[in-house]
Amino acid sequence: MSILSLFKKILPFIKPYKWLLIATLCLTLIGSVMAQVNAYILRYTVDELTVITQNPDPMQQGARLLLIISIILIAKELIYAAIQFGQKFYGEKLRIFISRDFAQLVVDKILSYRMAFYTASNNESGKLQTRIDMGISSLTRLVRNFFIDILPLFANALLALIAMFNANVWVGLVSLSIIPIYFYVSNLQAKRLSGFRRSLRNYRETKSNAIISIINSITVIKSFTREPLEADKHEKIQFDMTENQMKTRHTSFMFDSIKSMLEQVGVVVVIILTAFFVLNGTMSIGAIMFHIMLFGNVTSPIRQLHRIYDEINDALIYSESFFEIMEADDEKETSGSYIPSELKGNIELKNVDFTYPNGTKALHNVSMTIPANTITALVGLSGAGKSTVVNLLDKFYQPQSGKILLDNVDLMEYDTNWLRNNIGLVLQRNHIFHGSIKENILYGKPNATDDEVFLAAKKAHIHDQVMELPKGYDSEANLLSGGQQQRISIARMFLKNPPIIFLDEPTASLDAIATQEIKNSLDAIKKDRTVIIISHSISQIIDAENVVVMDKGRVMEQGTHEQLYAQNGKYHEIFSAMASSLNLDKISDTLNDQQ
Numbered sequence: 001m002s003i004l005s006l007f008k009k010i011l012p013f014i015k016p017y018k019w020l021l022i023a024t025l026c027l028t029l030i031g032s033v034m035a036q037v038n039a040y041i042l043r044y045t046v047d048e049l050t051v052i053t054q055n056p057d058p059m060q061q062g063a064r065l066l067l068i069i070s071i072i073l074i075a076k077e078l079i080y081a082a083i084q085f086g087q088k089f090y091g092e093k094l095r096i097f098i099s100r101d102f103a104q105l106v107v108d109k110i111l112s113y114r115m116a117f118y119t120a121s122n123n124e125s126g127k128l129q130t131r132i133d134m135g136i137s138s139l140t141r142l143v144r145n146f147f148i149d150i151l152p153l154f155a156n157a158l159l160a161l162i163a164m165f166n167a168n169v170w171v172g173l174v175s176l177s178i179i180p181i182y183f184y185v186s187n188l189q190a191k192r193l194s195g196f197r198r199s200l201r202n203y204r205e206t207k208s209n210a211i212i213s214i215i216n217s218i219t220v221i222k223s224f225t226r227e228p229l230e231a232d233k234h235e236k237i238q239f240d241m242t243e244n245q246m247k248t249r250h251t252s253f254m255f256d257s258i259k260s261m262l263e264q265v266g267v268v269v270v271i272i273l274t275a276f277f278v279l280n281g282t283m284s285i286g287a288i289m290f291h292i293m294l295f296g297n298v299t300s301p302i303r304q305l306h307r308i309y310d311e312i313n314d315a316l317i318y319s320e321s322f323f324e325i326m327e328a329d330d331e332k333e334t335s336g337s338y339i340p341s342e343l344k345g346n347i348e349l350k351n352v353d354f355t356y357p358n359g360t361k362a363l364h365n366v367s368m369t370i371p372a373n374t375i376t377a378l379v380g381l382s383g384a385g386k387s388t389v390v391n392l393l394d395k396f397y398q399p400q401s402g403k404i405l406l407d408n409v410d411l412m413e414y415d416t417n418w419l420r421n422n423i424g425l426v427l428q429r430n431h432i433f434h435g436s437i438k439e440n441i442l443y444g445k446p447n448a449t450d451d452e453v454f455l456a457a458k459k460a461h462i463h464d465q466v467m468e469l470p471k472g473y474d475s476e477a478n479l480l481s482g483g484q485q486q487r488i489s490i491a492r493m494f495l496k497n498p499p500i501i502f503l504d505e506p507t508a509s510l511d512a513i514a515t516q517e518i519k520n521s522l523d524a525i526k527k528d529r530t531v532i533i534i535s536h537s538i539s540q541i542i543d544a545e546n547v548v549v550m551d552k553g554r555v556m557e558q559g560t561h562e563q564l565y566a567q568n569g570k571y572h573e574i575f576s577a578m579a580s581s582l583n584l585d586k587i588s589d590t591l592n593d594q595q
């Protein structure tokens with residue numbers, strides 16, 4: 001990305017604060033004019049003192065002159081301080097407001113993106129977070145530096161240059177000539193550094209991703225005592241990163257020395273040139289101080305040029321990936337506009353092929369019928385593609401070919417939000433948000449009354465346990481056990497009360513008693529709804545009126561439990577394996593002994 005296109009991208013964010021911007025710019029201009037005052041006063045003082053020293057009573061006249069000059073300088077400094085305060089404050093205000101807008105917009109944007117965006121490998125949570133954080137901070141730093149540092153400095157430099165040309169064309173030309181040389185060197189420095197910076201960005205993203213991964217996997221790491229392995233992995237990233245940082249510094253410092261030397265050469269030339277003009281009588285002695293001070297004003301932004309380049313380069317590199325996130329319009333969730341007056345719940349998949357963004361082909365020519373108001377069980381070994389079917393039905397992903405119909409209308413034509421509002425999804429491990437139990441259940445229907453929440457919790461068989469907690473429904477939901485959390489998420493679904501329900505191994509993390517209790521509740525909610533259940537539990541499969549058997553992304557068989565069992569095919573094989581894993585003989589012996 002070029003600097004120009006970066007500014008074009010930032011401009012719409014600055015626009016709402018144009019008055020703040022104008023105020024900052026006005027103060028900058030006034031500040032720049034005032035910054036030149038010292039040079040003029042110093043020249044006047046030196047020249048006046050030179051004349052006074054030749055008079056008979058230099059002390060008295062000199063004291064009067066110094067008093068007037070001190071008053072002028074103090075008054076100027078007071079005004080200058082107020083202007084600088086205003087300029088910095090408004091500039092900072094601009095930065096804070098823009099930073100807030102960036103941060104809010106990026107959240108709004110990513111929330112509107114489809115599931116594939118989140119599952120892409122370069123969008124792992126740690127990487128995404130670093131990219132967003134670094135993007136916002138480098139962009140806002142650029143805005144702040146531009147308005148607080150760069151702009152005033154360059155305005156100073158320009159005015160100082162005009163003043164120098166005004167005093168003497170040759171001195172002006174010397175000052176002017178140093179600028180392109182500095183720009184050339186700084187540009188060279190920036191080019192050398194950009195490669196390092198890009199890899200530094202990658203290291204930063206990988207590093208924070210690695211830390212998040214350690215935190216998420218800490219139980220496994222500890223139980224396998226793999227702390228040293230994880231530490232080594234992290235150390236490798238650190239060492240690579242350090243090497244990169246050292247190379248960056250080496251290049252930076254080398255160029256800084258060259259630039260500092262160039263500046264000193266400039267100072268010497270200005271002194272020699274002015275001294276020449278003083279000696280040939282065209283200039284007063286005060287001009288030497290005058291020119292050195294003005295030359296300082298010209299070179300001070302140039303001295304900072306590498307920092308400005310650094311900031312701009314940082315902004316270019318980090319904003320590149322930041323704007324990739326902000327402008328990933330092709331990642332936007334698609335939605336049709338169709339909202340039916342009535343939802344029956346007949347689902348049909350016709351020759352559906354689906355490949356995940358990472359290239360895993362999960363469904364091959366899948367066709368199945370899920371009649372309305374029935375319970376359909378998706379049966380198959382791990383990786384058969386059962387959850388993928390549910391992902392497609394929830395419009396989390398789109399099939400590459402084939403059609404998915406709901407009540408004979410293509411799913412793509414449906415309004416996505418409306419569709420999801422009519423679908424309840426219970427997963428094996430449901431997400432519990434930070435917050436109270438009540439807040440977590442209310443997620444299913446934010447405006448529900450307390451009684452509705454309690455009723456949903458009762459149906460999910462969690463109410464009594466919640467009431468036993470010291471803070472009841474205000475207890476932190478994250479502290480509940482896995483099975484209890486599962487029931488909170490089932491209560492959330494009861495509260496949502498959708499006509500279509502997808503249950504993806506809903507009782508897999510529950511104990512036997514809880515499973516039994518939940519099963520009763522789920523049986524109740526299954527009535528008169530279209531339900532798809534993915535389960536490895538015999539009891540839940542047997543209850544289904546319709547069974548679809550999948551294997552390696554293909555539908556193998558479809559029918560009732562009895563029909564499929566009689567076919568002696570894949571279903572027979574899976575069902576028999578499930579039954580024998582239960583050790584039914586021993587169970588029935590135990591139960592018989594009891595009677």
Ligand SMILES: Nc1ncnc2c1ncn2[C@@H]1O[C@H](COP(=O)(O)OP(=O)(O)OP(=O)(O)O)[C@@H](O)[C@H]1O
Pocket residue numbers: 119356357358360361362380381382383384385386387388389
């Ligand atoms: N987000 C994803 N990105 C890439 N590949 C995926 C993703 N989710 C699943 N897969 C792959 O798609 C295939 C089908 O997975 P799916 O989760 O649908 O199987 P499943 O039948 O539900 O398995 P299980 O019973 O173990 O949950 C597998 O090969 C899996 O590795």
